[in-house]
Amino acid sequence: MLGYIARRLLLTIPTLLGVTFLVFAVVRLQPGDPAQEIAGQGATKEILESIRQELGLDRPFLIQYVDFMEKLFRGNLGRSLKTKEPVAPKVWNRFLNTLELTAVAMIIAILIGSVAGIISAIRPYSIWDNLSMLGALFGVSMPVFWQGIMLMLVFALWLEQWIGWGLPATGRGTLLHLILPALTLGTSSAAIIARMTRSTMLEILRQEYILTAHAKGASSGAVIFKHALRNALIPVVTVVGLTFGGLLSGAVLTETVFAWPGIGRLIVEEGILTRDYPIVQGAILMVALGFVLVNLLVDLLYAYIDPRIRYD
Amino acid sequence: MIDKTAVSLTEKASEGGLAQRKETLWRRLRKSPSAMLGLSIVLVFVTAGFLAPWIAPHDPLRPDFGRAREGPTWDSPLGRDELGRDILSRIIYGARISLWIGFIAVAIGVALGVPLGAVSGYYGRLDIFVQRVVDIMLAFPGLLLAIVLISILGVGLSNVMIAIGIASIPTYARLVRGSVLSLREMDYVTAARALGMSDRRIIFRHILPNCLAPIIVQSTLQVATAILFAAGLGFLGLGAKPPMPEWGVMLSTGRDYLRDWPHIATFPGLAIMLSVLGFNLLGDGLRDILDPRLRGKL
Numbered sequence: 285m286l287g288y289i290a291r292r293l294l295l296t297i298p299t300l301l302g303v304t305f306l307v308f309a310v311v312r313l314q315p316g317d318p319a320q321e322i323a324g325q326g327a328t329k330e331i332l333e334s335i336r337q338e339l340g341l342d343r344p345f346l347i348q349y350v351d352f353m354e355k356l357f358r359g360n361l362g363r364s365l366k367t368k369e370p371v372a373p374k375v376w377n378r379f380l381n382t383l384e385l386t387a388v389a390m391i392i393a394i395l396i397g398s399v400a401g402i403i404s405a406i407r408p409y410s411i412w413d414n415l416s417m418l419g420a421l422f423g424v425s426m427p428v429f430w431q432g433i434m435l436m437l438v439f440a441l442w443l444e445q446w447i448g449w450g451l452p453a454t455g456r457g458t459l460l461h462l463i464l465p466a467l468t469l470g471t472s473s474a475a476i477i478a479r480m481t482r483s484t485m486l487e488i489l490r491q492e493y494i495l496t497a498h499a500k501g502a503s504s505g506a507v508i509f510k511h512a513l514r515n516a517l518i519p520v521v522t523v524v525g526l527t528f529g530g531l532l533s534g535a536v537l538t539e540t541v542f543a544w545p546g547i548g549r550l551i552v553e554e555g556i557l558t559r560d561y562p563i564v565q566g567a568i569l570m571v572a573l574g575f576v577l578v579n580l581l582v583d584l585l586y587a588y589i590d591p592r593i594r595y596d
Numbered sequence: 597m598i599d600k601t602a603v604s605l606t607e608k609a610s611e612g613g614l615a616q617r618k619e620t621l622w623r624r625l626r627k628s629p630s631a632m633l634g635l636s637i638v639l640v641f642v643t644a645g646f647l648a649p650w651i652a653p654h655d656p657l658r659p660d661f662g663r664a665r666e667g668p669t670w671d672s673p674l675g676r677d678e679l680g681r682d683i684l685s686r687i688i689y690g691a692r693i694s695l696w697i698g699f700i701a702v703a704i705g706v707a708l709g710v711p712l713g714a715v716s717g718y719y720g721r722l723d724i725f726v727q728r729v730v731d732i733m734l735a736f737p738g739l740l741l742a743i744v745l746i747s748i749l750g751v752g753l754s755n756v757m758i759a760i761g762i763a764s765i766p767t768y769a770r771l772v773r774g775s776v777l778s779l780r781e782m783d784y785v786t787a788a789r790a791l792g793m794s795d796r797r798i799i800f801r802h803i804l805p806n807c808l809a810p811i812i813v814q815s816t817l818q819v820a821t822a823i824l825f826a827a828g829l830g831f832l833g834l835g836a837k838p839p840m841p842e843w844g845v846m847l848s849t850g851r852d853y854l855r856d857w858p859h860i861a862t863f864p865g866l867a868i869m870l871s872v873l874g875f876n877l878l879g880d881g882l883r884d885i886l887d888p889r890l891r892g893k894l
Binding site for chain 2: 534
């Protein structure tokens, strides 16, 4: 196991270096003069010069990268071009908000997805199976931002009109604020988890050790939950890891719909659309690092649950 | 010296197999109701996109302020938007934009990802390097990679196509690499090599045609992803710009009128969902037929 962990950790290092390099290059790869690009057409020479100095654009490329990495290790992501505030604390706070949203969405996805998948697998081709797989198909195909808007319409706006009380539709605060965005964000992951649980459970229920369990007189509940589900969880863990990326992608859109103060909105609204590149760099770096770490954890967890992996 | 007859015989055999496979593919596709439903939905959108100027009942860009935000009527079955433009006509023209983005993005992904994966799988020495590059790209989850690329390329519709296409390269590279790794050990590849064929010929004539099945399946599903991503980027303000009848942009402006005129945001969203559903159903059906081992999996 230790050897596996070491190998997996070593493989992460080049990825992380590459990620930092790509993020670093985002500003430098701009066609034309990045300073001009950031400041806009009417900028004076002094402004352009100050931007170049701020970003270190007046020095050689590799020196800039080394400098960037050195600052990064000290937790310094530079300052916002617009507000002049340090980027790191802002990025960190917004990232925590996004994590809160994705964690709740993930819990919802695992609960709905595994229950639907198990029910489908126990009674394949029944009405429940067909219904939940149809639901899963719609769940995968529905644009997350549209679903968010529709949920907002029904459970916030219309509910308020009908009974005088609706779920909060925007912002972050109480637990109630989490319900609509987390449900929106979790749906497509729930759909993927449901399909995966179903197919794995179906495969496992055909195994001989399940037949043995039945033959020795175990109740069907015990067979499903003790013998089948525990083995079915192995691939589901991987899918949970994979859908985490989908959740982070979806978070950008969900946050925009529900005005959730997360990192996705930071990247788009305060970063790209206002050309505040230190913010874009810092926030994207944070998301990528988080994603790489989660994948690492999932891989290690996977190897822990399924010994066949680490001896491969 | 290369034995020309043997070479052409081997190649004829693999081409014959391909034609035969196409025929059985269609026969089996017809037996799957969900795949046929998917294909029908896709065909409806493709036809709508192609024939947009002839079948759209109104000009998608002409405002009619007197009829702004009007609900569905006989004249405008899906109602009018905030400027009084006909929503149905805008959705029909939007099909053009979304499908175009989907196909171009997939073409970019295939054109760059497939050779990359093939080379990576065939030549062990390049593999480590290519796989690290793929790892780096995969460190940015889905839409985020497209957003990173847009922040480099700049906001706009054509950049959206390029960004989504590049973002799908790692998927193709991994997929093809996996197939090539197992195919290069096959006896017929060894035979081709023994006959003195060049690596390029072996890769393009003997290995890649046999990777076609997973590539077709992935591409069908990838069109769905590309449509979703493009609409998402339009919604965020990073893709198409108003007044272009792009579904994501329409949804984004419709959001401001949600409380009193929900039809403005509802129908573009339904169009996105239906088209994505169509490609997903078709892709799932193709996978069941072409690669039964993956049935029911992701």
